[in-house]
């Protein structure tokens with residue numbers, strides 16, 4: 001990620017034990033010297049008493065020498081105990097971690113931007129090399145594609161090239177797509193053969209391929225890259241990297257179509273049989289669109305990917321978008337530990353779904369003038385003609401390009 005990364009947790013956690021060990025060693029030394037000093041002091045003073053009476057003629061050779069040594073030890077002791085106090089304070093500070101007093105009202109901020117993982121190139125050196133060349137500021141757009149969606153991919157690629165986005169990569173799931181990308185000079189990556197994945201990738205329905213992406217994404221994050229995961233039914237109109245906040249583990253497009261449904265609201269459920277307390281408040285938010293989200297390389301993000309992959313492997317018929325949302329949003333409860341990942345909903349007019357476009361925007365003279373960052377034709381199965389119409393409307397300036405379409409695609 002950009003900017004200074006916070007100190008990695010492993011570094012912080014190993015500093016504490018080291019400081020504790022040092023403090024304990026100093027404490028031992030301190031105790032040893034202290035006892036030793038007392039003993040010397042005691043023995044020398046008794047010696048002095050004895051010698052004073054008996055051998056006063058011999059002057060102070062013995063007692064002077066030992067009192068010098070006593071003074072030396074005393075000052076050593078003082079500096080030792082000062083040092084010890086300093087170390088003890090350091091241990092206290094370190095073991096309390098980020099603990100601090102809460103600031104004044106209105107100034108406190110919880111942590112939502114988790115530290116990124118330490119990149120691990122050994123996970124996939126070949127991919128690491130590709131990403132090193134391709135990524136810009138450690139981030140890139142990634143799409144998975146097989147030949148079933150080649151026509152959509154073509155429009156996807158054209159729109160990205162038109163905007164001039166350099167950092168994007170197609171994960172090809174079959175030879176055809178790999179060759180197609182190479183012929184078009186499109187950055188392409190073919191995973192190493194993996195029987196299970198290959199079968200899903202080659203023959204899979206859209207749902208199966210969608211589930212596969214969570215597994216594929218893991219390596220990108222482990223290598224330390226942030227990924228803007230994109231389905232191919234997306235038309236790019238501006239560079240999305242200029243419009244991200246990057247403050248959350250997951251920053252996602254929503255299936256919501258207005259402020260309430262996209263950003264959350266309270267829905268009141270009415271149970272008249274409850275009389276006085278018949279109104280029950282429920283929280284609602286339309287699901288995140290798992291076909292277009294930005295994911296930062298953090299432990300929470302990787303945990304999310306793992307949980308989704310695991311759930312889908314146990315319930316292969318599950319819809320990956322539903323699984324993604326359940327695991328991202330449900331809190332901990334008896335028998336379940338919820339994920340602690342931070343989330344951000346993308347702006348519905350910048351990262352626009354096709355419900356918003358066809359139901360609202362195209363009919364509103366003000367909203368028609370907005371220039372979205374992307375349009376995702378996620379609500380309509382007749383994707384190809386609608387994607388072309390989006391290009392005509394926003395790129396070629398054909399004001400009536402969106403008019404022939406119905407709001408929804410008829411069943």
Ligand SMILES: *[C@@H]1O[C@H](CO)[C@@H](O)[C@H](O)[C@H]1NC(C)=O
Nearest residue numbers: 258259260262263347348349
């Ligand atoms: C929707 O939310 C945006 C951003 O918070 C705000 O600027 C806009 O006024 C809201 N629109 C409506 C209709 O409430």
